[in-house]
Amino acid sequence: MLRHSLPGITALTARAALAAAFIATLAAPAALRAQTDTAAVTVLRAAYLFDGTGAAPIADAAIVVTGDHITAVGPAAKIATPPRARVIDLGNATLLPGFIDAHVHLIGRPLSDPRSDLELVRDYPGYSAILGAANARQTLMAGFTSVRNLGAPNFDDMALRQAITDGVVPGPRMEAAGYAFGITGGHCDENGYRPGLMDADYRTGVADGVDEVRKAVRYQVKYGADVIKICATGGVLSEGDAVGATQYTLEEMQAIVQEAAKLGRKVAAHAHGTEGIKLAVQAGVASIEHGSFLDEEGARMMAARGTYLVPTLSAGEVVEQAAKRGRLTGLRAQKAIAAAQAMRHAVKLALQYHVPIALGTDEGVGDHGTNAREFRLMVEWGGLTPTQALVAGTSAAAKLLGWEDRVGTLAPGKLADIVAVPGDVMRDITATERVTFVMKGGTVYKAPSATQTVAR
Numbered sequence: 057m058l059r060h061s062l063p064g065i066t067a068l069t070a071r072a073a074l075a076a077a078f079i080a081t082l083a084a085p086a087a088l089r090a091q092t093d094t095a096a097v098t099v100l101r102a103a104y105l106f107d108g109t110g111a112a113p114i115a116d117a118a119i120v121v122t123g124d125h126i127t128a129v130g131p132a133a134k135i136a137t138p139p140r141a142r143v144i145d146l147g148n149a150t151l152l153p154g155f156i157d158a159h160v161h162l163i164g165r166p167l168s169d170p171r172s173d174l175e176l177v178r179d180y181p182g183y184s185a186i187l188g189a190a191n192a193r194q195t196l197m198a199g200f201t202s203v204r205n206l207g208a209p210n211f212d213d214m215a216l217r218q219a220i221t222d223g224v225v226p227g228p229r230m231e232a233a234g235y236a237f238g239i240t241g242g243h244c245d246e247n248g249y250r251p252g253l254m255d256a257d258y259r260t261g262v263a264d265g266v267d268e269v270r271k272a273v274r275y276q277v278k279y280g281a282d283v284i285k286i287c288a289t290g291g292v293l294s295e296g297d298a299v300g301a302t303q304y305t306l307e308e309m310q311a312i313v314q315e316a317a318k319l320g321r322k323v324a325a326h327a328h329g330t331e332g333i334k335l336a337v338q339a340g341v342a343s344i345e346h347g348s349f350l351d352e353e354g355a356r357m358m359a360a361r362g363t364y365l366v367p368t369l370s371a372g373e374v375v376e377q378a379a380k381r382g383r384l385t386g387l388r389a390q391k392a393i394a395a396a397q398a399m400r401h402a403v404k405l406a407l408q409y410h411v412p413i414a415l416g417t418d419e420g421v422g423d424h425g426t427n428a429r430e431f432r433l434m435v436e437w438g439g440l441t442p443t444q445a446l447v448a449g450t451s452a453a454a455k456l457l458g459w460e461d462r463v464g465t466l467a468p469g470k471l472a473d474i475v476a477v478p479g480d481v482m483r484d485i486t487a488t489e490r491v492t493f494v495m496k497g498g499t500v501y502k503a504p505s506a507t508q509t510v511a512r
Contacts, residue, residue: 097122097141098498100151101132104480108153108450108465110443113482117151121472124498129466144503146493150481152446153466154201154228154473154496155488156453157427159324159345159366161420162195162216162227163188163208167293167378168423185212192216192227194425197502199475199491202229202454202463204416206285206324206345207236207244209260214280226501229473231282231457235261236326237272238287242303243294243326266311269304273315283457284316286341288325289332292375292391293384293421299391300329300349309339322458324366328395330354337363343456345416348372348395350402355409364414364456365406369433370426371418372396403438413440414456415449428488435485442485449488472498 098121105117107129118135120128128135137143164184165171171178188208195203205213213232220227237258238244245262256262263272273284288304290297297303304312309325316323322342327333330349337344337357343364344350350358350365358365376396379389406413415434417427434445454464463473476493494502 097127097138099135099137099141099143100146100474100476100493100495101143102146102149102151102476104150104482105129105466106150106152106443106446106481107467108447108454110447110451113150113480119151119466119472119474121474121495121498124472125468126466126470126472126474127468129468144493144500146476146504149476149478149492150487151466151474151476152481153450153454153464153470154475154494155199155428155449156202156415156457156464157195157200157228157417157419157430157449158204158343158364158414158453158456159206159368159416159418160195160203160424160427161207161418162191162203162205162230162424163212164420166419166423167374167383167421184209185215188212188216189219189225189227191420191424192220192225192230195419195427196226196228196496197491197494198425198427199477199488199494200228200427201473201475201494201496202231202457202459204231204233204283204324204457206233206283206326208232208234211235211279217280228496229459229463231459232280233283233285233324234276234279234281235259235272236285236287237261237263237269237276238326239303240264241297242287243289243291243297244287245294247295247297264308266308269308269312270315273312273319273321277316277319277321281321284312284321284323285345286312286323286325288327288336288341289329290391291326291328292395293388295388298329299395300332302329302332302335304332304335306335306339309336309341313340322456328398333358337361343414346371346395346399346418347402347406348398350405352405352409355405355411358406358411359409362412364412364452365402366414366416366456367399367403367406367434367438368416368418368430369399369403369437370430371421372399373429373433374422400437403434403440407439407444412452412456413444413448414453415445416453426489428491431485431488442482445485446481446488472496 118132290301325336375392379392451464477487
């Protein structure tokens, strides 16, 4: 990850804080709170539909939602409106699967907050978890109905996941990693503080050697990790390490992947540096996060093994701008500019060698709710077509998360996670940044005020 996790509040405090955060949602404008469907059947109509598979869009389309699942998709002329169905006509808009962000950090403050560097030594216990509830809501309202949270302190992400699942706070479906971990003094460790202030162990973000990394995997899974996140190389926002420096050894990463596989988990590897990328791929990780200094050999290896690249171009853009504006200085500024420039080339290489790509933003570096700018950057920086970018943020990301049987495409039997953007998204990929309609599991969380809704 570009932003490293910090130890902080207790899990019990986090759970209490998340429950308290529900009070804040009651004060939100009514239009932004979840509107539970009262009709058993809902029909959505729009001028265009992109189903997430990469197939050509459908014009004058309709989707039938029964309860929390999709029961029919296709041209409106071929889909009968069931008796007593509620019909929502979105007009000149494109219907799409709910977007998926495969790399976020919902807990805590974003880089744009000047207090972010010291949040867990200055904030009250519980504050990061309350921010997580607010961040989750912003993410959902931006059209991202599923996310993979790759690192958070004290299992705050597990508490947030439970609060969302239980309906206490609105937010996307979550896969959670718990603590991301790495070597002593590496990117996943805390550095830049006085000795003793931020020391950690295999339970809280630092594990060295084969035996310790196995324990680290087991510990995170014990407390609910859906996915394992490790730091294979140095990073941008950590102090003192080179952004491309190799950190974990091949043997350590192989032990992590083997242990995770035994427990039914995939491994996501933060990796900027060329050699660290190759070692992580050789070890068998499911995804390379960032992949800034990817070379041709690494791209061929990833393509051959089916290893995903999650390029996090949004985070690259944010840290590059932060360096140019003086928000980041010294070594961190140098690393930010170098990584952001390299990312542009890495995505093009991945595309050239047919590496599977999933959308991920590393939001938490950038501001929550701005996730969809990743679609634009994939097209502008990486050279993906709008179709390829949309697939990366829908069906490809769903496959990486192991959720392709539930989300990622608009098809009968899938969960009714559906968004709409104005106009024809194939003509304007930036329309993804102006989501007008959000449905998650059949419940409408956001709809344009002028929407035509009729009961038939």
